[in-house]
Structure formats: structure tokens, C-alpha cells
Amino acid sequence: MSKFKAFMKGNVKEAENASLKLDRFGEAIILRPLSAGEADAISDRCYKNKVGRKGKQERVFDAVRYNREICVASMVHPDLNDSDLQDSYGVRGSDNLYNEMFYFGEATQILEKVTEISGIDISMDDEIEAAKN
Template structure:
């Protein structure tokens, strides 16, 4: 055991992962890259709502928003943040683009996309289990 195993040089950058996903009835070649743990924390915080109920702090996570943000940050191709792609769809912003794309997909296709994103980010658990963990 040596601390040198944990120096920055010992951590490798992850190469993009290609997958073929069916979208809108057609197969599309896509690229993905897992997000960092730090970005994962930011996404979870961004999707939380804190309320107080009878003096107790209650934290709720918007599961749909979390999944959408995870898809946006993990998907490299197509780049959902690309202004030209957004203009082609007649929207502004990655979340609006994703919403428009979802409207052209069946539910199973979107579920497959979110499942692949989950796997690429190293989650062995279902998204529901991850959301429950994020709530705590």
C-alpha cells in the first residue's frame, strides 16, 4: 500500500462510450461519457427542493429533472447544449431540446436512453433506488 497509488497521475480519463439507441423508430449512434462525482453532487442539489413540515426539514428530489440533467451531462453526441441543434428543433436550452426529443420518442426509447446513461455512470441500481438515496 502506497499513497502514490492515489496521486492525480494514477487516475485515468474515461474514454467516450458509443452505443446505438433506437429513437423515433430509428437507430442512432450516440456517444456518452460518465460525469464526475462532483458534477453528480451538483446535479442532485440542483434537483432538490427543501421544505419544512411541522418544524422538520423535508428534502424532495425531482426524479424527472435529475434524470434529464444526467442525460444532458452524460450524452456527448448529440450535444444537447449545441445552439445549432437547439435552433434546428426550434428551442432554446438543453432541457427544452430534450423535452422536444422526448415528444418524438416512445416511452420505451427514452427509458432505454436513461438506462444506458445510468449504466455508463456506474450505477448498478435502478434510477428509483438512486433517487431514494439522493433524497437522504
């Protein structure tokens, strides 16, 4: 019997999707948790080179783009790649649809839910407090 049996893919519980009801829409949106690999790939895409001091190139992280991309990647329903949905908002591309479809406050709620279900909303202080109890 393997000492890693609990970690074998077949023995791991599937992560559950979460629904989030936004007031403006008649039904809830469905979000899925992101894997570490997906988040890393998105993170890599969110760096850009920028001219810094004395003309030297610097890598700068675009946090706004990162937050938007993890939300778009997490969205299960509605399908942001659906051409009819994009047509209804007059845009092309899932990122553009996300930006057009959701208000700032709604986007903030989506980001909070994505970070919660992906397990990155827990601060180190929360973990220390839980360990104490």
C-alpha cells in the same frame, strides 16, 4: 514511493465514453460517465421546497428532473447546447431539447447507459454476490 501512487491523478485510467445507437437516428449518441461531484451538484439542484403539513416547508427531491439532468450532463454527442440543433426542434436550452428530441423509451435507454457507465447500476446484492465468488 508513495503508498497512494495508484490513486494519483496521473496514474488513473481515464473513463471511456460509451456509444448508444437509437433506432430513429442515423448515428449513435455518445455519453460520458459523471463524476461524484457532478452528480452531487445535480442532486442539489433537484430539491425544491414545497408546502407540507400545516403549512410547514418540506424539501422534496424531484427524481424525474434528476434523471433528466444527469442524462443531459452526460451527453457528449450530439451537443445539446448547439443552437442549430435547438432551432431544428424549435426549442431553447439543452433540457428542453432533450425532452423534445428523445421519446420516453429512448430516454430510458439513455438513463440506463449513463448509470451503467457511471457505475451506479450495480446493486448491493450484485456486490455481495461478486464478493462471494
